[in-house]
Amino acid sequence: MVKWNGVGERVEREEMSSGGMGTVGRTLGVLADTWTLLILQRAFLGVRRYAGWRETLNISDATLTARLRSLTEDGLLQTRPYREGGRPRLEYRLTERGLDTWRLLLATWAWERSWVPREVPLPDIVHRECGRATDVVLCCAQCGAPVGPQDTSVSIRGAVAGRGGLARVHPRRTRGRLPEDPLSLLPGSMEIIGDRWGATVLGACLVGVRTFTDFEAQLSISPEVLTDRLRRFVELGIVVRTGDAGYRLTDKGRAAFGIHACLVEWANRWQAADGAPVDLEIRHRACDHPLRLQLNCSGCGVAFTRTAVAPPSAPSRAVAP
Secondary structure: EEEOOOOOOOOOOEEEOOOOOHHHHHHHHHEEHHHHHHHHHHHHHOOHHHHHHHHOOOHHHHHHHOOOOOOOOHHOOOEEEEEEEEEEEEEEEEEEHHHHHHHHHHHHHHHHHOOOOOOOOOOEEEOOOOEEOOOEEEEEEOOOOOOOHHHHEEEEEEEOOOHHHHHHHOOOOOOOOOOOOOOOOHHHHHHHHHHHHHHHHHHHHOOOOHHHHHHHHHHOOOOHHHHHHHHHHHHHOEEEEEEOOOOEEEEHOOOOOHHHHHHHHHHHHHHHHHOOOOOEEEOOOOOOEOOOOEEEEEOOEEEOOOOHHHHOOOOOOOOOO
């Protein structure tokens, strides 16, 4: 087993005993897609019907139909019948598995709001418990201490992402005309979490991979795809080129640790429950426990809950399962 800590120190590696993809590899195919994340975001804001997503996201019928089908098959949405104009129709509700993506979506929103300049600012994050416009502080749920990539170690088992496996799940990057409204225009975040290979390269950067050759070896990624993702990351200011032909995370890139950690935690909770082998585990070195993230309000210090946070322009009611 290769172990990496948050500052790029290499420790060990172990091959997965099970064939197929592990928890994080499977999750990249489920969640690392721009339209999928935007559909989930709107579901948290109260959208339940096909027309609601089509109108708010300006998404094509073919894309929306495909993503709703995938989200239902993957257990993040469930259908419920209703009648409209005398005709039977289906609406979509978040399942427990879908509801548990709220930390990932909140961490993504917080990073975009803090690090990506934009003409129309994202609405503030408001903590309903204290009523303040606030920011998110990443903490370890086990010991309560603030946590960043430098405070963690990572165990990798086998190949988290494989060239063949990921390509079969989502064969292309999400492209086309994306929404233009402030709630859904998240250009920086979607480069690192709305694309399977962007999310994979970010994860590799966070565990200390630095050179093109090492990215290729660790990720089984094609040179063309890797060149494209690294170029995009340089343009976004997530990484910078170094004098030794390597790449180094910037403060902006390290701040995306929360997005990565939330993705890994969701993967290891839900995909492991389906029998997938755990292919990546993050541990908090201070307490030596697997990292479970707690997202705290920077204003009052209290942990966010799913129903206690929303942008001010979002519907005020909590989303029910």
